[in-house]
Amino acid sequence: xxxxxxxxxxxxxxxxxxxxxxxxxxxxxxxxxxxxxxxxxxxxxxxxxxxxxxxxxxxxxxxxx
Ligand SMILES: [Cu+2]
Numbered sequence: 001x002x003x004x005x006x007x008x009x010x011x012x013x014x015x016x017x018x019x020x021x022x023x024x025x026x027x028x029x030x031x032x033x034x035x036x037x038x039x040x041x042x043x044x045x046x047x048x049x050x051x052x053x054x055x056x057x058x059x060x061x062x063x064x065x
Contacts, residue, residue: 002042002051004062009038014060021058025050 009018015033022031022042028051029044040062042051055062 002046002048004040004042004052004055006038006040006055006060006062008060009033009035009040011035017058018055018060021054021060022051025054 006018009015012035015035018033018040019031022028022040025046027044027046028042030042032041032043033039034041040055052062
């Protein structure tokens with residue numbers, strides 16, 4: 001389980017974009033979002049760098065963990 005803090009993720013539309021971006025990353029099996037804390041959890045055999053890059057590309061760069 002990876003967890004990122006994504007400060008720019010602030011509403012349901014952001015959540016949708018974040019989920020879509022992450023679900024396209026190889027190895028991602030599940031995405032959980034806590035909007036109020038700006039947290040994204042990712043399950044599956046996924047590389048942290050790949051998930052972070054996908055977030056950044058979607059316009060939602062994560063904070064360094
Ligand atoms: Cu939003």
